Amino acid sequence: MATRGNIHIGQRAPEFNCTAVVDGRFKEVTLSSYGEANHWVVLVFFPKAWSFICPTEIKAFSARLEEFIYSRSCAVLFCPTDSEHCLRAWNATSDVEGGLGGVHLPLMSDGNHKVSKDYGVLIEETGVAQRAMFIIDPKGLVRCITINDADVGRSVDEAQRVLDALVVKDEFGEGCPVDWKKGDKGINTATNVEGKHELKQSWSEWARPRLNRAFSGTSQRSLASAVSTTSHPADFQQQRKLVPPGMDLPPRSTSGSPYFMGGSPAAGHSPLVSPTSAPGVGSLQMEEALMMQQRLENMRAAMQNRDVGVVNWGS
Numbered sequence: 439m440a441t442r443g444n445i446h447i448g449q450r451a452p453e454f455n456c457t458a459v460v461d462g463r464f465k466e467v468t469l470s471s472y473g474e475a476n477h478w479v480v481l482v483f484f485p486k487a488w489s490f491i492c493p494t495e496i497k498a499f500s501a502r503l504e505e506f507i508y509s510r511s512c513a514v515l516f517c518p519t520d521s522e523h524c525l526r527a528w529n530a531t532s533d534v535e536g537g538l539g540g541v542h543l544p545l546m547s548d549g550n551h552k553v554s555k556d557y558g559v560l561i562e563e564t565g566v567a568q569r570a571m572f573i574i575d576p577k578g579l580v581r582c583i584t585i586n587d588a589d590v591g592r593s594v595d596e597a598q599r600v601l602d603a604l605v606v607k608d609e610f611g612e613g614c615p616v617d618w619k620k621g622d623k624g625i626n627t628a629t630n631v632e633g634k635h636e637l638k639q640s641w642s643e644w645a646r647p648r649l650n651r652a653f654s655g656t657s658q659r660s661l662a663s664a665v666s667t668t669s670h671p672a673d674f675q676q677q678r679k680l681v682p683p684g685m686d687l688p689p690r691s692t693s694g695s696p697y698f699m700g701g702s703p704a705a706g707h708s709p710l711v712s713p714t715s716a717p718g719v720g721s722l723q724m725e726e727a728l729m730m731q732q733r734l735e736n737m738r739a740a741m742q743n744r745d746v747g748v749v750n751w752g753s
Contacts, residue, residue, distance in 0.1 A: 445558050445572075447581065447583065448580065449579065450579055451469060451572065451574045452553075453469050454467075454469050454546075454556070456517070456553060457522045457546075458522070458544040459522055459526045459547070460542075460543075461540075462526060462540070467515065467544055469574070473577065473578050476511065476576045478511060478512035478513070478575055478601060479572075479573070480506065480571065480572075480601070481515050481517060481557075482516045483517050483554065483569065483570045484496075484567065485566040485567060485569065486519075487525060487528040488528055491589060491590075491591050493536075494591055495591045497538065497539075499514050499543060499594055500543045503542060506601075510598070510605070515546050516544070517547075517548050518548065519548050519560075519565060519567055522547035568585050569591075569592070570583070571597065573597075573600060573604065611626075611627075611628070612624030612626060612627070
């Protein structure tokens with residue numbers, strides 16, 4: 439089981455002071471020295487020397503070391519739990535015999551397991567480090583953490599892509615979308631706040647204008663138009679007197695009436711005026727009677743609306 443350190447993105451990386459093998463010689467390596475030189479650091483932990491996947495990673499990063507140092511001002515450090523003597527012998531051995539064949543990047547020795555513990559990647563049961571990688575900025579802050587399965591190697595391209603994205607973020611304040619690569623356009627992640635959101639004091643205050651608009655086209659409109667025609671029940675009887683003597687009003691429109699718009703009058707006749715529906719009455723009188731019926735129905739509806747009233751949502 440790996441030890442769990444308190445290393446999080448944005449926090450200060452633990453200081454280390456180790457002996458490293460650099461070009462066949464022993465050198466002292468500290469994290470603070472890279473910060474003083476304004477360098478980024480890619481700190482790569484791996485399980486063991488003289489293994490299978492670890493040398494493929496070290497050779498790949500070493501072959502492109504100049505891309506990190508000169509193009510990105512970044513140091514690449516590999517750190518196992520082996521001793522410095524083991525690492526020097528491994529680096530001096532040809533790759534045909536299972537060695538590294540003389541790589542140029544620093545191989546840090548964490549023989550006392552202190553660095554692995556401080557970074558929370560030590561597997562205590564076996565005494566080896568996980569396949570973890572940390573990207574640390576010149577201020578000494580951790581900006582990226584990745585941990586792979588022991589049998590899955592890292593990608594040089596991905597390490598450079600993330601490093602480039604972090605540099606763009608710091609220099610230009612822009613975010614980098616999915617699959618972003620150096621030279622691509624970033625994204626402005628700043629949030630523009632346009633004033634404060636004004637909250638309604640109550641639900642009724644929010645709903646009242648909407649409900650009033652909804653009802654203004656129905657109850658209020660029909661009431662206003664009807665009242666403009668008549669405003670008193672006595673006018674109903676006055677309109678009743680306008681019907682020609684000797685002629686009754688047609689019945690109120692129903693689905694069975696020949697005067698009903700949706701009815702089924704005799705074939706060949708108008709759905710509104712049918713000579714067979716009122717014997718002895720001229721077509722002109724029939725039209726006047728129909729108009730009178732419509733006015734009376736409007737009056738009835740107006741009286742009903744006035745009795746009911748308009749809903750007052752403010753009460």
